[in-house]
Amino acid sequence: MTVTETHLKGCFILEPKIFGDSRGYFFESFNQTHFNKLTQTDTIFVQDNESFSTKGVLRGLHYQLGEYAQAKLVRVVAGRVIDVAVDIRLKSPTFGEHIAVELSADNKKQVFIPRGFAHGFVVLSDTAVFSYKCDNYYNKTAEAGIIYNDPDLKINWQLPDSDILVSDKDKLLPQFSNARL
Template identity: 60%
Template sequence: MKATETNLKGCFIIEPKIFEDERGYFFESYNHKNFCEAIGREVSFVQDNQSFSKKGVLRGLHFQKGEYAQAKLVSVLRGKIQDVVVDLRKESPTFGKHLSIVLSDEDKKQVFIPRGFAHGFLTLSESAQVFYKCDNFYKKEAENSIFYNDPILGIEWKIEMAQLKLSKKDTEAYGFNLLKQNM
């Protein structure tokens, strides 16, 4: 496994070692010891989540506040997504900055998102199945959302806005400035 820290401190791109031959492939998608050594810290995941989304579905930008914040390890089992994370750590030099990366079942890359980040993804293929591990349990009362298209964040989504499919929750999310005031 290869772990590369991104421009957002603590956020890593994980590339597994894939063994391929004429029969197919094999790779270790998660190994606790190797993973923690690669990112330089201990993380204990307690919950696994899966979602299935059709092309154009944008989920996010979601996060949990305070003691319910979650670190995530995100991968794509089928399809292709644009994965986006936003640094919400006020003390961080990259506060308010984002990372956008394409993840797919072809390259099998993963992204590790530490606590203190918002996360979202956009389905680029006809459909996508996304799998992610969390280091804290989901708590509805702690959940929050940032508006996916907030101009302050400047995220360049890879599909035209008119083609996006959003939940009501995501269309009614907070703007980044309002969220900053209430953090």
Template identity: 65%
Template sequence: MIVKETKLKGCFIIEPQVFSDKRGYFVENYNQKTFNKALGLDINFVQDNESKSSKGVLRGLHYQLGEYAQAKLVRVVKGAVLDIAVDLREGSKTFGEHISIELSENNKTQLFVPRGFGHGFIVLEDETIFSYKCDNYYHKASEAGIIYNDKDLNINWQLPSSDFILSEKDLILPTLKDAKL
């Protein structure tokens, strides 16, 4: 496994080792001991989630507040997404900055998004399956988010906005300046 820390401290790109032959491929997506040692962390994932979406679906930017904050390990099982992580840690040198990375079934790349970050993605291919592990349980009363088109974040979602498909909830999220952190 190759682990690279991004410009956002604590946020890591993970490239697992893929073994391919004429039969197909094998990849170990997650091994807690190897993962924690490589990242220098002690993460215990407690919940796995999966979504299936069509091209243009934009989910995010989401996070959970307080004691219900979540770290996530995200990957694409089928298709491709542009994945976004935004540093929302007050006092961080990179507060309000973001990274974007394409995750796909072909590159098998994963992204570790630590607690204190907003997270979202836009689907680049039809019938994309997105999977993620969380280190804390979902708590509806603690969910929060930031509007995807916040001018201060200036995220390039790579697709024309006329192609975006968003939930009603995601269309009314506040800007970073007005968000609960």
């Protein structure tokens, strides 16, 4: 597996080694020992989540507050998405900056998003299955978020705003400057 740290400290792009032949392919999508060694973290995942979405669905930008903050390891099992991680660590030199990575069933890339980041994705293909591991359990009272089209963040979701489908709940998320951090 190849691991590349992004300009956001602690945020990594992982690319597995794929073994293919006439029968198909095989790859190891996760190995706790290798993951921690390659990312130089002590992350232990405790919860796996999966979502199915159609083209234009945007989920995010979400995060958990305080002791319920979550690190995530995300990937796409079917389809194609733009995955976004926003650094919301107040003392970080990259506070307010983000990465946007195309994840797909074809490229099999994964992104490790440490605690202290808001996260979201938009579906570019007709449908997508999105899978992610979390290092902390979800807590409804600690959920928070930032509106996906915040003018200060300037995220390029690669779809016209008219094609983006956001939940009613996510439409009410605050701008970055007003978010609970």
